Amino acid sequence: MALPSFKLIRARTVPDAVASLTQYASEGARATRVLAGGTDLLPSMRQRLFEPEYVLDLRLVSQLRGIRETEQGIEIGALTTLREIDHSELLKRDYPVLVEAAKTVASPLIRNMSTIGGNICLDTRCLWYNQSLQWRKSCGFCIKKDGDLCHVAPGGSKCWAVFSGDTPPALLCLDAQIEIASAAGTRRIPLREFYTGAGDNYRSLRPNELVTRVILPHSSAGYRGVYRKLRIRGSIDYPLAGVALVAKRANGHIEDLRIALTAVNPAPVLVSGVDALLSQKNGVEALVETAAELAARTAKPLTTSALTPEYRREMIRVFTKRAILALCSS
Ligand SMILES: Cc1cc2nc3c(=O)[nH]c(=O)nc-3n(C[C@H](O)[C@H](O)[C@H](O)COP(=O)(O)OP(=O)(O)OC[C@H]3O[C@@H](n4cnc5c(N)ncnc54)[C@H](O)[C@@H]3O)c2cc1C
Numbered sequence: 001m002a003l004p005s006f007k008l009i010r011a012r013t014v015p016d017a018v019a020s021l022t023q024y025a026s027e028g029a030r031a032t033r034v035l036a037g038g039t040d041l042l043p044s045m046r047q048r049l050f051e052p053e054y055v056l057d058l059r060l061v062s063q064l065r066g067i068r069e070t071e072q073g074i075e076i077g078a079l080t081t082l083r084e085i086d087h088s089e090l091l092k093r094d095y096p097v098l099v100e101a102a103k104t105v106a107s108p109l110i111r112n113m114s115t116i117g118g119n120i121c122l123d124t125r126c127l128w129y130n131q132s133l134q135w136r137k138s139c140g141f142c143i144k145k146d147g148d149l150c151h152v153a154p155g156g157s158k159c160w161a162v163f164s165g166d167t168p169p170a171l172l173c174l175d176a177q178i179e180i181a182s183a184a185g186t187r188r189i190p191l192r193e194f195y196t197g198a199g200d201n202y203r204s205l206r207p208n209e210l211v212t213r214v215i216l217p218h219s220s221a222g223y224r225g226v227y228r229k230l231r232i233r234g235s236i237d238y239p240l241a242g243v244a245l246v247a248k249r250a251n252g253h254i255e256d257l258r259i260a261l262t263a264v265n266p267a268p269v270l271v272s273g274v275d276a277l278l279s280q281k282n283g284v285e286a287l288v289e290t291a292a293e294l295a296a297r298t299a300k301p302l303t304t305s306a307l308t309p310e311y312r313r314e315m316i317r318v319f320t321k322r323a324i325l326a327l328c329s330s
């Protein structure tokens with residue numbers, strides 16, 4: 001499948017990039033697409049899911065690369081590759097769950113190109129959407145692109161396409177913030193506020209804005225973590241269900257526990273109510289059962305992906321149990 005034609009714009013600095021976005025955003029929300037590693041954008045353009053008039057290539061913006069320590073925490077530039085994250089000694093020591101999640105994305109070749117910004121901004125996926133134009137035309141277009149019905153939940157008006165990035169649940173557990181730049185300046189928001197929960201309009205990012213950095217707070221450093229991912233093949237596969245879990249232990253007890261899910265909802269989500277379970281102090285076995293039940297109830301998988309929703313939800317329960325037990329025994 002050939003790429004549709006587009007005009008390529010190469011930015012060299014963040015102000016350059018946001019100036020281009022501002023200029024072209026005025027021509028319509030779909031006029032421009034940002035290119036980071038291109039590992040998701042280019043296949044999607046080949047399938048005619050995006051047909052932007054302009055593609056803004058960020059790869060020469062060196063300001064957006066690298067991992068550095070600051071007063072507020074560890075800053076990771078949006079263009080930092082998943083391979084760099086996987087090889088960072090600092091992240092392995094202080095934020096191991098992020099490294100574990102990054103390691104599971106696709107394959108080594110794809111991780112050499114893929115960026116953390118692209119993984120956070122990844123489009124939601126659905127069996128009825130991530131298909132060629134001919135395929136979609138023959139089955140009928142849907143709400144997410146060019147149509148007005150949903151094949152997954154007919155009769156409804158919501159798109160349930162599923163968020164399938166691996167690093168965002170780990171970042172949610174680490175209480176990460178993201179920096180967003182526009183011509184008006186920069187703003188920081190907690191990552192959990194970035195996702196809308198709608199499959200078709202899944203992120204809170206205006207057409208003239210760019211994600212520039214991820215910030216991991218010092219307060220989350222040192223949490224032990226686990227990421228478990230369900231996929232059909234052992235590599236090169238998007239998650240069909242994923243659980244990230246971090247815990248802080250003191251005197252043999254879990255003091256803090258955070259659980260987040262991916263690939264089972266239109267957004268990556270933190271499981272709420274885990275704090276209350278910890279305060280009950282009912283012992284590890286009870287904690288494992290009740291936390292796994294909470295996680296399974298938070299997951300709302302539908303027939304957007306290969307494997308049945310029931311199996312994917314059940315695997316959320318199983319992964320949560322295994323992850324807590326792994327953290328308690330390490
Ligand atoms: C075969 C295959 C397997 C894959 N398996 C996985 C997997 O297992 N897990 C997984 O998580 N992903 C997977 N992916 C998807 C993809 O490789 C990763 O999600 C990757 O991290 C995307 O990063 P990128 O830099 O290549 O993003 P791009 O493709 O460049 O961009 C992705 C989206 O984000 C937007 N964007 C990128 N950077 C910014 C920014 N700084 N500000 C605003 N918008 C931005 C782009 O406009 C685009 O819409 C797979 C892809 C392929 C082709």
Ligand code: SF4
Pocket residue numbers: 125126127128129142143144145149150151152153158159160161199200304
């Ligand atoms: S969930 Fe429904 S509207 Fe969304 S992409 Fe799938 S079929 Fe289309």
